[in-house]
Amino acid sequence: MWIGTLYALAAGLMWGLVFVGPLLLPEYPAALQSVGRYLAFGLIALPLAWMDRAALRRLSRSDWREAVKLVLIGNLLYYLCLASAIQLAGAPLPTMIIGTLPVVIAISANLRDHRRDGRLPWRALLPSLLLIAAGIGCVNHVELQALRADPDADPARYAQGALLAIVAVACWTWYPLRNADWLRAHPDRSPRTWATAQGVATLPLAAAGYGLLWIGMALAGAEFQMPFGPRPWFFIGLMAAIGLFASWLGTTCWNEASQRLPTALAGQLIVFETLAALAYAFALRGQMPGALTLLGIALLIGGVMWAVRIRPEQAVAEVHAS
DSSP states (O other): OHHHHHHHHHHHHHHGGGGTHHHHOTTSOHHHHHHHHHHHHHHHHHHHHHHTHHHHHTOOHHHHHHHHHHIIIIIIIHHHHHHHHHHHHOSHHHHHHHTTHHHHHHHHHHHHSHHHHOBOOHHHHHHHHHHHHHHHHHHHHHHHHHHHTOTTOOHHHHHHHHHHHHHHHHHHHHHHHHHHHHHHHOTTSOHHHHHHHHHHHHHHHHHHHHHHHHHHHHHTTOOSOTTTOSSHHHHHHHHHHIIIIIIIIHHHHHHHHHHHSOHHHHHHTTHHHHHHHHHHHHHHHTOOOOHHHHHHHHHHHHHHHHHHTOOOBOOHHHHHHO
8 A cells, every 4th residue: 555655656746747848838839748748758668668578569459449548538638738728827727726636536436446446435535535625725725816916817818728727637537547447457467568558659649749730830830940949959858858757657656556556545646746746836936835835735645644544345235246
């Protein structure tokens, strides 16, 4: 349980980096950042795939189809929506909406996967969910006050950013549930191999998306300097760093956690991503979070620590029925 939690913590710390890219590259289209990140992920996965080729040969066609579905929804579409939301509304609003993921995934998994993982008792789970929700509420209150105080705020842009962040939540509620399905159904397979397989599946999709975006921008007469924009080396370096740490290594750590933890519990541990994203955002601002934000962070951590202590219970009737 604790090893799985540490893997989830490592994944969250690395996934928090994805909130930084759109802030560091505000002049780059969100679609270019999405396909650029996953093109880098796919290229990084190639030498790893060669070293892991024996294990990859064991994957069936249905396994590869599942990998393609996961990268389309959980990678490309998710990051396109997230990067667009951050560019439209800034980092705080999307971060706090994405911060609802632990609660959304925990409830979804407890309703959906209780036969396989055992049911986390709602009575025991409720304090954890309330602590996490209260923590997110504290952070959200501070950030919304800052948004209201901004005289240049555009309500329409913020609304569009909020909508795209909600779509991102839907994508990343679906992804860990489906990813955990495959990992729990294949306990003999390496989580590292499955992360590499997703990288390999991403490469042709990201390359095609990059090409189509380049052609589309040329036909539209866009002034953006393709293929790498006005800051090519910074863009390439940042995409490579995010592709390596957030995509491959982060996915590997998350897969390790998903094989060890009930899905409902693993879903709550995505709170580490929210905490990391907030820490990186405040570091970029060059300021310390206020008292209410720190209280929210403490509540989030407390909720996670409470959840780790909960053990799943298998209903007797369901055991006999199965």
